[in-house]
Amino acid sequence: MKLVIFLLYLIVFLTCSLANAESKKVLIVETLPVPIVTTHTQYISAELSRLNMDIEIEIYNGDGQSERIANHISKKLTCNCVDLVITNGTLASKMGKRVLKGKRIPMVFVTVADPHGAGLVPDKNSPDLNFITGTIYSVKRGTKFEIANQLLKGKQTDIGIVATTYPSALTDIAKLESISNKYKNINLVKRLVDYRDGNDKDLTDTYLQANEAVASIQPEVDFYWSVNGPFSEKQSFVPEISKVKPVLYGANVNSVMQGALFTVIPDVQSTAEQVAQIVSSIFSGESPHRIAVKPAPRSIVAFNVKTATQLGIVIPYDLLSIAGDNIFQ
Structure with a gap:
């Protein structure tokens, strides 16, 4: 009987302990x-x-x-x-x-x-x-450039990069510039806008200046390339920029769905x-x-075949097979 009572007390104690944890x-x-x-x-x-x-x-x-x-x-x-x-x-x-x-x-x-x-x-x-x-x-920037070069078939190409001075954007640009030196046919044209985040007005002004920078380099480039950072992540980035020149590389899968040619990002x-x-x-x-x-151990590759068709670009089958379900039009 004492053993039964002890066990009952023990059960109540453990239950209360768990409840109070x-x-x-x-x-x-x-x-x-x-x-x-x-x-x-x-x-x-x-x-x-x-x-x-x-x-x-x-x-x-x-x-x-x-x-x-x-x-x-x-x-x-x-x-x-x-x-x-x-x-x-x-x-x-x-x-x-x-x-x-x-x-x-x-x-x-x-x-x-x-x-x-x-x-x-x-x-x-x-x-x-x-x-x-x-x-x-992070995904190796060399992978992105290798895909871009394969799609462009080594054609001489001027790529515009417009970004804010947000830390990840500066890092991405620096590494892209370093890698682009290996591709004599690819020329990068960049414009940077100071990232100011003191209040909502500062942020709005920052993005307006970035849009103005996009327009300013339009005559110099064939495509735009979005780098890591808040400007490229805005929902309006690809639709707005695409009105000026096509977006070759998008910062996320959603940007490819909106019309950017391709992306390679961590899964x-x-x-x-x-x-x-x-x-x-x-x-x-x-x-x-x-x-x-x-x-992360896995990455995602995505393509927009409608954009590729409009640009006269043929996406090789081996790249499409890597993309799997991430093919949009």
């Missing part, structure tokens, strides 16, 4: 409400739910304003309302690093093309960064699985600085 609180901070960011948030949230971890997820959109992002993270720290922060985009990640420094709150970054350039990846002599890890949003589902596993490992006790920062 607090869920882990995860804050996902988005840099901007653009497809690359919101789609990753959607997939990451779904993957975290699929793993059936006991977590509460809050999603915050920073609207491209650095201080707004920093203030929200600070508020969550003040009320002890966050156990882990997922920063989605370079700007959110840089602000997260600044606010979380020394707070011992893990941070996992995503959709960041150049973690080293953004100062996110810790070096051996920076213990204060040991609570940061993440995934690199969002693969990235989400990678991020969810990182979060799971951290909550299981692994230190973030022991988790390697690397790209």
Whole structure:
């Protein structure tokens, strides 16, 4: 009888303990409400739910304003309302690093093309960064150029790049310029606009100046190429730019659906699985600085065959087979 009573008490105790156990609180901070960011948030949230971890997820959109992002993270720290922060985009990640420094709150970054350039990846002599890890949003630029050159059949081509001075855009452009030196038939024409994010008006002015820059180089180029960054991620980018000159390379699959000829990007589902596993490992006790920062294991290739036909470009069968279902018209 005593054994039965003891077991009943034990069951009640364990049940109450489980009921009272607090869920882990995860804050996902988005840099901007653009497809690359919101789609990753959607997939990451779904993957975290699929793993059936006991977590509460809050999603915050920073609207491209650095201080707004920093203030929200600070508020969550003040009320002890966050156990882990997922920063989605370079700007959110840089602000997260600044606010979380020394707070011992893990941070996992995503959709960041150049973690080293953004100062996110810790070096051996920076213990204060040991609570940061993440995934690199990157596909070799040489792969993109090789596909472009194959589609253009080595024809002399002038490609226009218009971007803001957003960190990931500058990184992408620098690497493209370096690789383009190997292709004597491809000439890059670039125009940069200062990225200002103090308020909504600053952002609007930034994008208006970028559109003006697109028009300014129209006589000099055959195509436009969109690089990583908020300007190329705007829904209106491909439709508006295509009125001036065709878009050879789009920043995402949606841009190809809208008329850009092709894209090569990290697979969002693969990235989400990678991020969810990182979060799971951290909550299981692994230190973030022991988790390697690397790209997602899979990529997506997409083509718009209607655009190819209009341009008189034949997409080789081997490239179409790689694209699979990501062929649009």
